[in-house]
Amino acid sequence: MQTKITFDRRSFLKASALAGGGFMLGFNFFAGCTSPEKEVQSIPKEWFDVNAYLKIADNGLVTIMSPNPEIGQGVKTSMPMVVAEELDVPWKMVVVEQAPLAPNSFKRQVAGGSQSLRQSWEALRMAGGTARKMLVEAAAQKWQVPAAECTTDAGQVKHEASGKSIGYGEVASAAALLEVPETVELKDPKDFKLLGKAIHNVDNKKIVTGQPLFGIDVKKEGMLIAMAAFPPAFGMKLKSVDDTATKAMPGILHVVNLDDFVAVVGKTTWEVKKGRDALKVEWEADDPLESTADQDELLTAALGRKTDEPARRDGNPEQVFSSAAKVFERTYKAPYWAHNTMEPMNFFADVRETEAILEGPIQTPEGTRRRLAKELGMEEENISIMLTRMGGGFGRRLYGDFVFEAAFISRAIKAPVKLIYTREDDMTKGLYRPYLTSTYRAAIGENGELLAFHVRGAGMNGRAVRQDNFPAGAMTHYLAESHVEPSKVTTAAWRAPGHNYVGFAEQAYLEELAHELGKDPVAFRIELLEQAKNAPIGELIYEPDRFIGVIKLAAEKAGWDTPKPGVFKGFAAYYSHNSYVAEVAEVVMKNDKPVIQKIYCGVDCGIVVNKSGAETQVVGGVIDGIGHSMYSALTIKDGASEQQNFHNYQLIRMMQVPDVEVHFVESTISPTGLGEPALPPAGGAIANALSAAIGRRLYVQPFAEALKAPLAEG
Amino acid sequence: MANYTLDVNGKKSQVEVSEDTPLLWVLRDHLELFGTKYGCGIGQCGACTVHLDGNAIRSCSFPVSAVADKKITTIEGLSADGTHPVQKAWMEVDVPQCGYCQAGQIMTASAFLAQNPNPTDAEIEQAMHGNICRCGTYLRIKKAVKAASQ
Numbered sequence A: 001m002q003t004k005i006t007f008d009r010r011s012f013l014k015a016s017a018l019a020g021g022g023f024m025l026g027f028n029f030f031a032g033c034t035s036p037e038k039e040v041q042s043i044p045k046e047w048f049d050v051n052a053y054l055k056i057a058d059n060g061l062v063t064i065m066s067p068n069p070e071i072g073q074g075v076k077t078s079m080p081m082v083v084a085e086e087l088d089v090p091w092k093m094v095v096v097e098q099a100p101l102a103p104n105s106f107k108r109q110v111a112g113g114s115q116s117l118r119q120s121w122e123a124l125r126m127a128g129g130t131a132r133k134m135l136v137e138a139a140a141q142k143w144q145v146p147a148a149e150c151t152t153d154a155g156q157v158k159h160e161a162s163g164k165s166i167g168y169g170e171v172a173s174a175a176a177l178l179e180v181p182e183t184v185e186l187k188d189p190k191d192f193k194l195l196g197k198a199i200h201n202v203d204n205k206k207i208v209t210g211q212p213l214f215g216i217d218v219k220k221e222g223m224l225i226a227m228a229a230f231p232p233a234f235g236m237k238l239k240s241v242d243d244t245a246t247k248a249m250p251g252i253l254h255v256v257n258l259d260d261f262v263a264v265v266g267k268t269t270w271e272v273k274k275g276r277d278a279l280k281v282e283w284e285a286d287d288p289l290e291s292t293a294d295q296d297e298l299l300t301a302a303l304g305r306k307t308d309e310p311a312r313r314d315g316n317p318e319q320v321f322s323s324a325a326k327v328f329e330r331t332y333k334a335p336y337w338a339h340n341t342m343e344p345m346n347f348f349a350d351v352r353e354t355e356a357i358l359e360g361p362i363q364t365p366e367g368t369r370r371r372l373a374k375e376l377g378m379e380e381e382n383i384s385i386m387l388t389r390m391g392g393g394f395g396r397r398l399y400g401d402f403v404f405e406a407a408f409i410s411r412a413i414k415a416p417v418k419l420i421y422t423r424e425d426d427m428t429k430g431l432y433r434p435y436l437t438s439t440y441r442a443a444i445g446e447n448g449e450l451l452a453f454h455v456r457g458a459g460m461n462g463r464a465v466r467q468d469n470f471p472a473g474a475m476t477h478y479l480a481e482s483h484v485e486p487s488k489v490t491t492a493a494w495r496a497p498g499h500n501y502v503g504f505a506e507q508a509y510l511e512e513l514a515h516e517l518g519k520d521p522v523a524f525r526i527e528l529l530e531q532a533k534n535a536p537i538g539e540l541i542y543e544p545d546r547f548i549g550v551i552k553l554a555a556e557k558a559g560w561d562t563p564k565p566g567v568f569k570g571f572a573a574y575y576s577h578n579s580y581v582a583e584v585a586e587v588v589m590k591n592d593k594p595v596i597q598k599i600y601c602g603v604d605c606g607i608v609v610n611k612s613g614a615e616t617q618v619v620g621g622v623i624d625g626i627g628h629s630m631y632s633a634l635t636i637k638d639g640a641s642e643q644q645n646f647h648n649y650q651l652i653r654m655m656q657v658p659d660v661e662v663h664f665v666e667s668t669i670s671p672t673g674l675g676e677p678a679l680p681p682a683g684g685a686i687a688n689a690l691s692a693a694i695g696r697r698l699y700v701q702p703f704a705e706a707l708k709a710p711l712a713e714g
Numbered sequence B: 001m002a003n004y005t006l007d008v009n010g011k012k013s014q015v016e017v018s019e020d021t022p023l024l025w026v027l028r029d030h031l032e033l034f035g036t037k038y039g040c041g042i043g044q045c046g047a048c049t050v051h052l053d054g055n056a057i058r059s060c061s062f063p064v065s066a067v068a069d070k071k072i073t074t075i076e077g078l079s080a081d082g083t084h085p086v087q088k089a090w091m092e093v094d095v096p097q098c099g100y101c102q103a104g105q106i107m108t109a110s111a112f113l114a115q116n117p118n119p120t121d122a123e124i125e126q127a128m129h130g131n132i133c134r135c136g137t138y139l140r141i142k143k144a145v146k147a148a149s150q
């Protein structure tokens, strides 16, 4: 069965003939999209409006523009795959191009919130389906047969009754002259030929041969290199600069004081770095400088405070807690994390009197350009931002601080310039995953029944609570409270914002609570989800059946119910970015030390578009989640990060990586996010398995610290 | 400032730089070979890995003065057209996510396999330990190294 979709043609399509024969169809990726859900509220909203096109050449070769910033999440491969599926062309005839981002010809798109495929699914399909319908119509007219009698396959239109067939390329020019249809029939997902297959990253060849794809590789005529001296601590500002030594150094052309920072500009990176390091800058602070120890006290105090405005309240939790036979309470904590994209922040800017040309890695080109126009006092259409491939994003490149800095430097020196952060700049300058803590409480009745659930969180510049998370919806009495303490330490969205902490704290708590209640952690979760399904309380943001689906899938694949000698297991299941992920972690003891050996994942992200891309996103998310939960921490002393580079900020390495096995739920539901959802439950699953192995619970990240303490007896 | 003649990817080039300039920045700024990446500058991440007389080294931590009379191979020179067995394995296994760390990973792996064509898992992990991948592609890297070793 096919789905018939009517769309608003005004904002959508335009067909035109190509010079030299062929067909071009312009379309709007986000026509008719729904507004973003709460899920992505912390991320800028301008990703709903993207024009792009597909072209069919007279030889049948199809070019599909990929509109989205590519940060490693694989959209440059997966989004064109969706178009190709509905167009019914074999992948080998498809060429993918990054949409050109010159102003006025294309609108732009954001990479963020794991929303690229979800938000554009229908539009991508319609684009392919519409072109296919027009090609069929053109062939039918040529053969003088009814279009309804024609089918397509592998880039050909066929008419079975007469045995005729013709390549798309041969009817493309005629198709371009037809009216764009009002409705289009989309494929039944069970007839998909391409989607669900493993298609390789379209840029692989360029990557493995070292071609200059990234922002840091940009080089232009007359371009200079800049580095900057940024405040060494949060809360400090510039007092004075002595640049005498720097200016006398070889290769240094300018030192510019830009109030918030001092830029050093020269011809080559190494000379500029040496010049930057030789600056004598005095900084001053109006207020006392912060430190992790002080913030710790603030957060602990906040955990002791009630809020007048709870984030969520169902039933009468206060009363149930006051009369409960028992209250089971645990507190969790996790540090700041830096983004640490492997490619440090950088940007190219050439700002002139009336126009500006910029190029580099930014997840939010449209919004950044808008702000830039204000800052530079220029019309938006006189500013162009070209996108490069990005050496990781993880949320850091949603923020345009480094773009503005590059633009201000270029304006000051009246020359094209590429600003580069050293790793130390990148790590110490801020925009961290916030420092977070929370206390979970359960009210337990006389007979060990769970009566009420309470979470209270506190974070420095960020929220430690996701109030609508399961078990909200399953609990008659439920309370969620959130405190945010202000700080000069800047924080930001970080891969799976909020969830990256809650997935650990909440899932570790639920597992320990299950043990406390004498229940199996998997059965306990399913029992609560059944409750949420049969008698939901308040707003339900997740679908209990899909949640149960991934829990059962992961439990079954891991053999959860079958004890394995010497293997300690932990469970976690988490819903975020519209996808469901359950994970079983297995830990073994080697030389008296716990070693994470294997992770089994059950994933429901709707239809799997690209099997290879989807699998690597899940595995990467799990490994990233394990790595940060185990090893990574950023602490503040006298207002400054105490970690500067990878010698004292640890990222996971190959030896520490367990095997990861991924199983997807078979689905015909529209695809949802995958760049983030596998990360949050990883922290919870390993906390639970490690705790089982060492005989004491883990409450504080990074776990490697806690694991250094001697093991419990027995 | 001094003059150096470098032998990079079988081609001799003259550069005039100060003697403490790391090879990494000579490659990128002066020879316009951008495949070798900057990640940390302190020998911790492996993004800048190149071959020096066949051995994998961190080009961010080797001053140009120490490499002048040696044969240097960068990712651009590993093969003319991406057909080195390690590059082929990387494509077959579909390793890259963002791709930024991968040139360094490939250079480490190819030097390692040249010396140890049939490594065990533990030897692969040991050899690749100096290369960080924030995207977490480690399992596919391991698989690709194994594929290239057969």
Ligand code: FES
Binding pocket: B037, B038, B039, B040, B041, B042, B043, B044, B045, B046, B047, B048, B049, B058, B059, B060, B061
């Ligand atoms: S840049 Fe050389 S090891 Fe990181």
Ligand code: FES
Binding pocket: A072, A342, A391, A392, B096, B097, B098, B099, B100, B101, B102, B132, B133, B134, B135, B136, B137
């Ligand atoms: S692929 Fe992104 S850092 Fe390795």
